[in-house]
Amino acid sequence: MERREIVALQNLLKANDLIAEQINRRLTEEGVLLVDLISSPGAGKTTLIERTKDLLPDLKFAVINGDVQTDRDARRLKEKGIPAVQIATGGECHLEAHMVEQVLDDVLSERPDIIFIENVGNLICPSEFKLGEHLRVVLLSAPEGDDKPQKYPLAFLTSQVFLITKVDLVQHLPFDPERAKEDALSVNPKLRVIKVSALTGEGLDEWASLLREKLCELRK
Amino acid sequence: MERREIVALQNLLKANDLIAEQINRRLTEEGVLLVDLISSPGAGKTTLIERTKDLLPDLKFAVINGDVQTDRDARRLKEKGIPAVQIATGGECHLEAHMVEQVLDDVLSERPDIIFIENVGNLICPSEFKLGEHLRVVLLSAPEGDDKPQKYPLAFLTSQVFLITKVDLVQHLPFDPERAKEDALSVNPKLRVIKVSALTGEGLDEWASLLREKLCELRK
16 A cells, blocks of 8 residues: 555544544443444354344344345344344445444434444455444354454454354364364454354354343443 | 545556556466456365366466465465465455566466466455456355345456355255356346355366366467
8 A cells, every 4th residue: 555545544544433432422321232243244144133132032123234235134134123224335345433323313213222233244344444332243154264363363353252153064164163263362362252053042142141241331 | 435535446446457457468478367266255265276276287377365464375275286476465455456466477487377366355345456367256155145146246247257165065054056146147147157066076177167268268
């Protein structure tokens, strides 16, 4: 990158962080937990939200879906009774805080306890942009391979939770969950790592408890 | 995006395309086929190259590996006896033509018949940047889901070949290869679609024949 480009990017990130802070402050005051989900396409973000709803029936969810094109995920969630607002980025590879800010009133009108942001399916670009989240979660599905955390370090470095998804497939794959965990912890030793399967339910209770705990901390 | 940003991006793409054309012209003259592989992380680009080498033992390969961090893929290929040059983008989410140009002499010194570019694992950003390739190939692995082509259309629109990878896993997944194919063809009706499995070998002969045919056309 040229110096001019770097300065432009730095300014963009600074402006983004200011808006992200405003979002974070507002939601903290209102006692609404904001969770940013980051992963490659098809790691299971939408399915995770659907299954989590079943485990936390007393909590109200709302979802902000970031997608390059189509509203397929938002439609899936609405069919499940979860309010979802679509942001079609039209080619942009990530969400930015101002995009979230624009839909926030709309989302809050559903009076949710937890707002999930389903970021654009991309393990690289979304990591650079804070969206005001209280919790950032990176998902890596078993079929993607246990060597990925160090190859895409920023997503793992900026997250607090690492969900290894689709672990029911491990028996059919050259994938070692322990190796994936070690690789991620070498990037960020503070990561909480949970192995989950939407099919068998493995790990989902632990994940749901974690969300409940974070919501409780936020509201105390 | 602001107008200023759009103009900057247009200029960047125009400059990129000029370098890409030079690369394409040079390789066409030298009779070397350049293939750009685009996919999400873990769709199987490195494994595909390894398996393709077994099927085309008389042809010499060289690989340009684009990665945000680590030289894991390049090391894997070298262990297999395939010359590989690493480009660590250091955070950038895609390769650009000038990066390829910088390593081209080095790669050509191996006197390859086919150069594969393993682009950064990302189904969005690499689609915007021509690299001088004769053939662009998009890979989508079965675990990523059959609804992805319309969600990430540019990769499918700018490719000539669509490889559905890891089809051996289909029996364990809610994945319909025909649906993925239809979804991709609705974006780009000219796509050649091949279902492949590195595990069972399904589709790899068709893929290898396609490469041989393209190389023959280039050299006639």
